[in-house]
Amino acid sequence: MCGIVGFIGNEEASPILLDGLSRLEYRGYDSAGLAVYGQEQGVQVVKAKGRLKGLSDLTQGGATVHGSLGVGHTRWATHGAPSDINSHPQVSESGRFAVVHNGIIENYVEIREFLQSKGVTFVSQTDTEVVAQLLEYYYRGGLLDAVNKTLNRIRGAYALGIICADHPDMLIAVRQDSPLIIGRGECFHMLASDVTAVIKYTREVSYLDDGEIAILTRDGVEVRDRYRQVVEKAVSHVDWEVSAAEKGGYEHFMAKEIMEQPEAFRKTVFPRIKDGHVLLDELEFTPEYLKDMDKLYIIACGSSYHVGMVAKYNLEKLLRKPVEVTLASEFRYCDPIVSERTLALVISQSGETIDTLAAMREAKRLGARVLAIVNVVGSTIAREADDVLYTWAGPEIAVATTKAYSTQLALTYLIGLHFAEVMGAISPESYARIVSELLLLPTKMESILEQRDSIQYFASLYFNHPSIFFIGRNVDYAVGLEGSLKLKEISYIHSEAYAAGELKHGTISLIEPGTLVVALGSYAPLFEKTMSNVVEVKSRGADVLGLTTGTLYDAMVKTVDHAMAVPETHPMLLPSLDVLPLQLFAYYVALQRGCDIDKPRNLAKSVTVE
Numbered sequence: 001m002c003g004i005v006g007f008i009g010n011e012e013a014s015p016i017l018l019d020g021l022s023r024l025e026y027r028g029y030d031s032a033g034l035a036v037y038g039q040e041q042g043v044q045v046v047k048a049k050g051r052l053k054g055l056s057d058l059t060q061g062g063a064t065v066h067g068s069l070g071v072g073h074t075r076w077a078t079h080g081a082p083s084d085i086n087s088h089p090q091v092s093e094s095g096r097f098a099v100v101h102n103g104i105i106e107n108y109v110e111i112r113e114f115l116q117s118k119g120v121t122f123v124s125q126t127d128t129e130v131v132a133q134l135l136e137y138y139y140r141g142g143l144l145d146a147v148n149k150t151l152n153r154i155r156g157a158y159a160l161g162i163i164c165a166d167h168p169d170m171l172i173a174v175r176q177d178s179p180l181i182i183g184r185g186e187c188f189h190m191l192a193s194d195v196t197a198v199i200k201y202t203r204e205v206s207y208l209d210d211g212e213i214a215i216l217t218r219d220g221v222e223v224r225d226r227y228r229q230v231v232e233k234a235v236s237h238v239d240w241e242v243s244a245a246e247k248g249g250y251e252h253f254m255a256k257e258i259m260e261q262p263e264a265f266r267k268t269v270f271p272r273i274k275d276g277h278v279l280l281d282e283l284e285f286t287p288e289y290l291k292d293m294d295k296l297y298i299i300a301c302g303s304s305y306h307v308g309m310v311a312k313y314n315l316e317k318l319l320r321k322p323v324e325v326t327l328a329s330e331f332r333y334c335d336p337i338v339s340e341r342t343l344a345l346v347i348s349q350s351g352e353t354i355d356t357l358a359a360m361r362e363a364k365r366l367g368a369r370v371l372a373i374v375n376v377v378g379s380t381i382a383r384e385a386d387d388v389l390y391t392w393a394g395p396e397i398a399v400a401t402t403k404a405y406s407t408q409l410a411l412t413y414l415i416g417l418h419f420a421e422v423m424g425a426i427s428p429e430s431y432a433r434i435v436s437e438l439l440l441l442p443t444k445m446e447s448i449l450e451q452r453d454s455i456q457y458f459a460s461l462y463f464n465h466p467s468i469f470f471i472g473r474n475v476d477y478a479v480g481l482e483g484s485l486k487l488k489e490i491s492y493i494h495s496e497a498y499a500a501g502e503l504k505h506g507t508i509s510l511i512e513p514g515t516l517v518v519a520l521g522s523y524a525p526l527f528e529k530t531m532s533n534v535v536e537v538k539s540r541g542a543d544v545l546g547l548t549t550g551t552l553y554d555a556m557v558k559t560v561d562h563a564m565a566v567p568e569t570h571p572m573l574l575p576s577l578d579v580l581p582l583q584l585f586a587y588y589v590a591l592q593r594g595c596d597i598d599k600p601r602n603l604a605k606s607v608t609v610e
Contacts, residue, residue, distance in 0.1 A: 002029060002088075002102045003074040004180065005197045006161040008171040008216050009188025014062025017072035020190070020197035021052055025599060029074035031087035034059065035098035035163060036070035043098050043165045047087035068218075069168055071161040071191075073100035079108070080125030090129040092136035093120055096165045099135070101128040102193055103158035103178040111153060131160065143167045147174070147213065148228065157354060161191055171216040175208040179352040179380065182206040182214055182221055184235060189216040195238055195376075196395055206233040207378040236378050252597045254398035254490070258583050259449055262442040264393045264403040265576070268410045269438060276435055278418045283371070283387050290319075290423045293343050297336070297368065298325045299359045300347040303401045303485060304373075304408060307347055309478035310575045311412035317572070318420040331359035338366035345415070346372045349396065349404040351379020360384065373411050375404055389415070398598045400489045402583050405482060409576055413438060416572075437570040441577070444567040448580045452588075455581050458545055458562055459588030463491070465516040469507070470497040471537075472520030473530050479575045480520050483582030490600050491590040500533040513541030518582075521548045521556055522566060522574050534559050547581055549574070 003024030007013045013036050021032060032055045033047030044065050048054040052074065059065050073088035080086035089098040105111070108127035115133050116122065122129055131150060138149040143164050157177035164170070173180055173191040183190035183198030183205050190198045191214070195205055208214060211226030223233045250256035272279055296315060298308035308325040315323045326334070328346075338344075344363040348356045351374035360370055360381060372385035375393050382388045391407035417434060420426040462468070468487060470480035477499045484497035498507050500519075511517070517537045521530040527548070534544055538559065546560035553565040564585075566577040590597050 002076055002193070003197070004071070004100050004102055004159060004161050004191065004193040005073075006071040006100070006163075006171050006173065006191035006216070007188065008069045008169075008190075009185070009218055010068055011188065012062065012066060013068050013070035014059060014065040016190075016201065017070055018052070018056050018059070018062050019200065020192060021072045021074050023196045023200075024074055024192075024194055025052060029076055030082040031077075031084070032072070032074045033087045033089050034062075034065060034070060034072045035089035035091070035100075036065045036067040037163055037165060037168050038065075038067035039168070041066065043091070043095055043163065045089055045091055045098060047084050047089070049082050049084050049087065069163055069171060071098060071100045071163055071171070073161075078104060079127040086124045086126050088126075088128060090124060090126055090132045092132040094136060096139070097132045097135045098163050099128060099132040100161040101131060101158055103176070104156045105130060105154050105158065106156035107154065127156075130154070131158075135162065135164075139164075141166070143170060143172070144213075144215070147172055151213075159193060169217055173208065173214040173216065175212055176210050177354060177357070179350070180208045182208065182216065182223075182233070184221060187218055189218070189221055191216060196397070199238055203238045204235050205238060205378075206235055207380075207383070208233075209383075210380075252398065252587075254400055254402060254587055254597050257396055257398055257402045258580070258587065260394075261403045261406045261580065262445040262449070264391075264407050265410055265445065266442045267392045267394075268407040269414065269441075272414055273435060273439065276432060278414050278421070278435065280389065280414060280418050282389060283418070285419065285422060287422050287424070290419055292341055293321055294339060294341040295337075295343075296321055296323045297331075297338070297342060297344045297363065298323060298347065299328050299331050299344055299356060299363065300325075301328045301353055301355055303405045303482055304347040304349065304356075306478060306482040306485065307405060307408045307412060308345070309481060310409060310475055311345070311416070313475050313478065314412065314572050315416050315419075318416040319423065319425055326359075328353065328356040328359040332362045336363070336366070338363055338368045340367040342366075342368040344368040344370045345412075346370055346381060346385060347374075347408055348372070348379075348381050349375045349401060349408070351376045351381040353381075357381055357384075371415070373408050375407070399600055400486055400586075400597075405579065406576060413573065434570050434572060437573055441569065441573060444569060444577055445580060448566055448577060449584075452584050455564060455584040456588040458564070459585055459592055461562070462516050462543070462545065463589045463592035465493065465514075467494045467510070468516045468518060469510070470495065470518045470520065471500040471503065471530070471533060472497075472523070473500050473526040474523045475571070475575050476520035476523045476526070476530065476578070479578045479582070480518070482579055483518065483520075483586070486583055486586035487589060490586055490597050491593055491595055492601070493589065500530050503533050503536060508536060508540065511537050511540045511542050515542045517542045517544045518585075519544050519546045519560060520578060521546060521552060522578050523571060524549070524552065525571075527552055527555070531556070531559055547578060
């Protein structure tokens with residue numbers, strides 16, 4: 001969940017580390033720190049609770065901390081409250097070792113007690129300090145020997161960056177169930193938890209696998225596997241521009257990424273449609289396999305899970321196969337019924353989400369075939385899945401996802417259409433209609449975004465509500481889940497989404513005069529039923545903001561207080577349009593409330609710890 005940057009080269013490390021950390025701020029953090037080795041000063045450590053600017057000011061932009069080897073870190077507190085002492089890097093008692101760490105050392109209490117029995121004094125409450133102290137305990141002059149012995153002792157998920165004052169020509173990187181990449185340059189090398197931290201300096205990167213150790217020097221990189229054998233790592237070229245990770249004139253990354261969605265949708269969909277047919281050249285699913293498939297599991301977390309909820313409605317209609325959507329964090333523990341005839345669709349923006357990764361591995365262990373939807377090329381889920389489809393959405397910096405949701409959703413449409421055609425489960429006429437509407441969606445998305453001023457007006461009316469409910473039926477309910485999540489993520493307003501038909505089963509007791517209900521009524525077959533539920537909440541004093549299509553707009557405004565409309569499209573594709581007003585509404589509500597939209601409290605972009 002935190003950010004790691006490391007550098008070894010011939011330049012001053014501190015400004016580069018600070019710049020890299022600034023590009024990882026979107027991951028979420030509550031403190032930051034640097035450890036830099038200088039020939040005269042040794043290992044210098046500077047840490048500060050709060051935003052990265054505090055650390056930058058403390059070091060005058062890195063100008064006061066000299067040396068060409070160092071590591072930097074932005075931390076979300078897990079073990080120990082946010083403080084200067086608990087910030088990373090953590091150092092050994094002698095100050096010889098400095099360590100930055102993402103993840104959790106599960107047996108840190110046992111190791112801490114062991115080291116304390118040997119006379120070691122701890123200064124922080126973190127699990128990370130045991131790594132630094134354990135390195136010191138095992139150190140006899142051989143850095144790699146101490147690292148190996150330490151790794152044999154610790155358990156958990158971790159990405160580690162390690163420097164040692166006795167070895168100023170080496171930067172050590174270690175990965176186990178937490179992402180870490182190596183940036184390769186001329187006369188310098190870098191490590192980072194995300195490629196955005198290194199893209200300004202190099203486009204050539206390698207992705208570490210679990211159990212691997214990388215030894216970075218100024219002249220090269222050596223990687224060893226879990227058996228400590230040297231392995232050759234593939235080098236990938238990152239082809240997106242640095243500007244893609246910058247605001248480009250927008251006040252927030254979230255605003256920029258909302259506006260990028262039509263183009264992101266085009267990049268995901270258009271290259272995969274030729275002559276009116278969906279072509280997924282990356283996949284090889286035979287008619288026999290698909291017809292014999294007993295179940296399709298969709299496994300995901302957060303917004304990706306909400307994509308799965310939409311996909312369930314669509315895939316079951318298209319394929320006439322049972323689809324079960326499961327939270328990745330629950331999948332391993334629900335004793336899932338999986339066979340060799342089961343297909344697991346795993347969805348993750350980062351491709352490193354720890355719960356999703358663990359669930360995918362469990363599905364594979366039980367015999368399922370795994371098809372992954374991810375954004376990050378070379379990520380762990382992408383490498384370990386049997387099949388993978390990339391969203392090609394480019395970097396998403398805001399913590400609250402927008403374009404990743406839209407492009408993941410787009411790929412579920414393509415998967416459904418492709419599978420249905422292979423199986424012969426859809427008529428040519430229906431197939432052609434959906435494909436033609438699919439190609440029109442980006443233009444219709446743009447037309448919605450052009451009307452954002454009206455949505456900002458609605459936000460100005462309702463931004464001070466303490467609790468907001470979203471209701472809808474079928475795909476409207478599924479989209480409502482995402483709209484509610486967006487609102488609570490960035491505005492901190494309590495918000496819940498309910499299937500509208502469930503109101504009478506308890507939820508309606510929460511409706512009182514002045515409560516805001518966002519009613520989604522774009523799914524025409526159930527529009528009248530949804531409006532009946534709207535009448536129920538209106539009769540109890542609720543204010544209702546509606547969302548529907550242009551055709552149904554006149555009918556909706558007779559009942560609700562205000563309404564937003566999206567263009568008509570095929571019912572299966574409506575979620576791609578419906579979500580945009582809800583994203584904008586959440587954004588403008590948060591803006592009215594003065595919230596830190598790109599870096600909401602307590603949240604991180606990539607959840608890499610359980």
